[in-house]
Amino acid sequence: MSILQVVPGDMTTASNAVTEAAADARGRGSSAHLATAGGAITGATSVGYLSELGTGWDDEVVAWADSADSFGSQVAATSADTQGTDQANGGFFGRIFGLIGGAG
C-alpha cells in the first residue's frame, strides 16, 4: 500500500488556483466576437460557419470550466480527507474520472 502525503495548505492553494482558472475561462467562448465578424460580411458562406463555431466554442469552454471546477473541488476534498488511505483517494479520483466529461 503506497503512502498518501498532502500538505493541506498546498492543496488549498492548488484547489483555489484551479477553480480560479475555471472562473476566468468562463465567458471566453468568443461567440459574440464571431457574431460581430459575421455581421461585417453579409451573404458570405462563413457567416453561418462563424455562428455554428461560436455556439460550439461557448459550449466547449463551459464544459471545460465545469470539469476544472470539479477537479479543483476534488483536490480540496483530498486535502480534507487526509485520514483516508491512499487507495481510497486514488479510487475516488478514478471513479470521478468518468464523471468529468469535459469538452471534446
Add this chain to the structure above:
Amino acid sequence: MTLTYGEVTSWRATPLGQAGDGLKQDLKTLEESRDKVETQAIPASWSGFARFVAHGRRGVLVAQLTTHIDGKRRVQRALYDAETQVTTIERLVTDVETLARTQEFTIATDGSVTDASTPPTFDSRWEADEWRTSRQHQAQAIADDITTILAKAAAADATIADSIPTGHVTDVDEYGTADPAVAEQWAQLSDAERRAIIEEMIEELAEENGVEMPTIDWRDESWGPNGQWSDGEPGTVSLNEGLLDDPRILHTVGHELRHGRQFEAIRDHDDWQWPWEDDPFDEHADDGITEQQVEEWDENFDDYQSTSNPGTSYDDYFTQPVEEDARDSGREFLDGMTDDELDRLLEESR
C-alpha cells in the same frame, strides 16, 4: 449561393479587426487559465497514487484547452487577414462606384452595368458607332472591376471558412473548404471555363480510378441534387449547373466519381479470373480499398437509401457507407485543390 455585388458593397473591415481583437483577449485569458492548471493544480508536496491519477486528469484538461486555444488562434489570424482583404474591397468598391458615377453608368445589386447617359447628337453614323463602342468599353471596364471585387470577396470568405477548426461545423467537416486562392480564381472564370476544367477533371479522375470515361450530363439549376452517379458502361455523372459558380462543385465532382470507383471495385471484386491472370481488384487494393469495404458497398447499393423514397430520412441517406466514403473523397479533393492545378486543368482542357 454566391455573393452578390450588393452584398459585398455592405462589407466592412473594421468589425473583422475588432472580432480578431476580441479573440485575442479571450485567448490571453484562456492561456492563463490553462497555464495555471498546468503549473499549480498539483503541488509538489502531494504524493501517492491519488496524485498519479490527478496528474492524468490534469493532462486531459490541459490538452483540451490547448486544442481549443490552437483553433481559436487560427481563426483570429484569419479574421485579421480578412480585415486586410475587406479593406481592399471597400476601397475598390468606392473606386468603381466613383468611376461609374463619373462616366454616367449605374451598377445594380447583381453587378450588372447600365449606361445612364443621354447619347449626344452625331453628324455621322461613324461617329455614333465610335461613341457606342467607346461606351461599351467603359462599361466592360467597370464590369471587369466588379468581377475583381467579387473574386476578392470570395477569397476573403474562403480565408475565414478555411480557418474553421475541425469538430465544430458539420458542413466544413463533411464537405471541406476551398483554398482562398482557388475561391478567388474560380470566381473569375467564365462558366465555359469552369465546365471545361470540370470535364477535364472527370476525364483524369476516371482514368486514375480505372473507370470508363462517363457521360457528363449537365442539369438545369432547377434540378434538386448537386450531383449524381448513374452506373453503367459507361456510367453517367450528372452535375447541377446552378453550382458552377461555387467551388464547392469540385467536392461534388470528386464525390460522384468516387461512386463510379465504388461500382467498379465491386465489379472487379466479383470478377472471376484464371489463376495465371491478374486480379482486377489489385489496383483498388493498391489504392487502399479493402474487400470488406467493397462488400459493405455492395450490400449498401442493394439497399440504397434515397431521399426520393418515402420514409427515407436525410440522415438515412447521409450516414450510409457509400455516401460517407464518397464524401471523404469529395472533401479531400476540394481541400487539396490549388490554383496552380486549376490553371493546369484549364490548359489541358484546351
